[in-house]
Amino acid sequence: MHLSKLILFTCFLFYLDIATGQQIKIIAESNENTSIRALSCAGKNVVWATGSNGQIAKTLDGGRHWEWITVKDFANRDFRSIYAINANEAIIAAVGEPAVILKTNDGGKEWKIVWQNNTPGMFLDALFFTNAKHGWVVGDPIHNQQPFLAFTNNGGNNWQIKTDNIPILLKGEAFFAASNSNLFVWKDQFEPWMITGGTASVLYTPVKAYPLPLLQGNATEGANSMDCYKHTCIVVGGNFMHDTIAKGNAVVIETKPHIQLIVPKQLPNGYRSCVKHIKNNTWICCGTSGVDISNDNGMHWKKISSASFHTIAVSQNNNIFLAGNKGRIAQLNLK
Template identity: 25%
Template sequence: MSFAGLCAVVVAASLAVPATAGAETARGGPEWRLTPTGTDARFRGLAAVSERTAWLAGSGGTVLRTTNGGRTWQNVAPSDATGLEFRDIEAFDAKRAVVLAIGEGEASRAYSTSDGGRTWTLGFKNDDPKAFYDCMTFFDSRHGLAMSDPVDGRFRIISTKDAGRTWRVLPSKGMPEALPGEFAFAASGQCLVSHGKKDVWLATGGASRSRVFHSGDRGRTWTVADTPLPSSETQGVFSVAFRDSRHGVAVGGDYRPGQPSPNAAATTNDGGRTWQLADRPPAEYRSGAAWPGWARTVALAVGPTGSDLTFTSGRTWTRFDTGSFDTVDCTPDGDCWAAGEKGRAARLLV
């Protein structure tokens, strides 16, 4: 479908979305095609590789992979992962992936595979009881970062240069001090994201202000900027997504069911130095965001109460689906997948 045609059907579909949640898809517009996974795990980790290949990571130590567009999913979890909470996964093709488990102390771990999940290498097991790892990102198939909530007053960053087989803690002197109560939300694997060879962003909440940190040197030094999204123990920036080194969106809100989430989206056009509230944000809390690559101004946002599209680089959003998802990811070619509670996984059809 052409970009102009997609715009038209989304506008028409937005007028047809029921006022109450329950309908999966607005008729006539883009739609999520559910791909049954055979599990009730909650998937907050998702890596879209292509139209045919995607990886999921979720509760109960679950890792799934499809290589046929979601017709079937294979359980490829590490053998010792039972009970772990996987919240992020990065995949480079059908064979190579790195998965992150969250939690206090040794519950935070990173595994890597190079044979499609038949075998895994435990590359990192947290040995600091004060650390709690949330998210992970990769610049290429070898170089990546993962982040922990503040340890001794600063967010902690670990890095890998060998596709997750080994990790080291980066010096903290280049990281600004955290605010009292500040942390990141491990809700979609998108509180730490990168674009290009060196740029990386870290999104936060929990404190008096929600903020986005930025590093232009792969995590060695950072700057930080306030965002206009509300912040509290249950509010903040849950996900950031960048189409290039300057243009990005931030989404979030209050994750508690039934709570209002006004002003839950913002945009930047200067790499995250400043953020502006969306003119028409999603109506409710959103935990994940992605740029599909159909056109420079198009982005997606998802959450437990629905999915939204923007054709204005995040300034205005239109809901097109009311199904529940926690995370969304798109390939450079524009193949998009979403995943969430009760084993839900889907491909986007336009």
């Protein structure tokens, strides 16, 4: 592959509107009209990003300098999923047909196709890895209204399609490839949890399905993102065509002693495409109409910015990165 351009940012470009106590600063922008839908941190300082136009971005120093890469022969593809193993190794998945998963072992110079499927209707939505070896990929239903699921046990070099214990979705029920976060796998479990939207919005666990109290019924509504920490999971979504509607856009899931679905007392301020745990009881979510934070495990949310972002990643040392349209990557400083 070739490097289409190198853009090294040695200074922060500008600050976005913020609430008192938080600072969101843009630290990178692509010259391409690129929509970034996935971020992944490896350790403290390595962050990879991916999106449309075959674009990949990478920083090795916690966001001070960024390298922009166009994946050779894939300049017209939309990569909405990424998992960063380290500074040299990363795995990406392209939506649409043919569905492909690629891996690099040399920092993005060369990318190898490790899995490909030409089945009409294939659409890969998200990747999730519990460690450098074990990961999953999920895609929209293609046969008998069953989602596509495949897993790897060797760092993404080979993939095996899951054929048993696959739920049957309603017609029009699928996944949103909004932020690479509709899939979650607990480290002590093998099979994933999944959230859907559209005709219905449901949490699927390996044991049981739980209808979610979110906006649903239309193609633009439902759950978009899920993250979990200890005994708490938070799901966010809403209606991305009406992104300022602050209802039916979040649910807190307590997993112990049994699964309970709890509607927050104060919801996020609009449609939200991504949610991430930061530390302790603090969580963050973002969407096209702003960024919210919760300091009580998702029961109350406060808007801290009106800036538009699609996805979030949190590094090992709790640095918070956000990304969205026009190749824009930002860092959030919580004071």
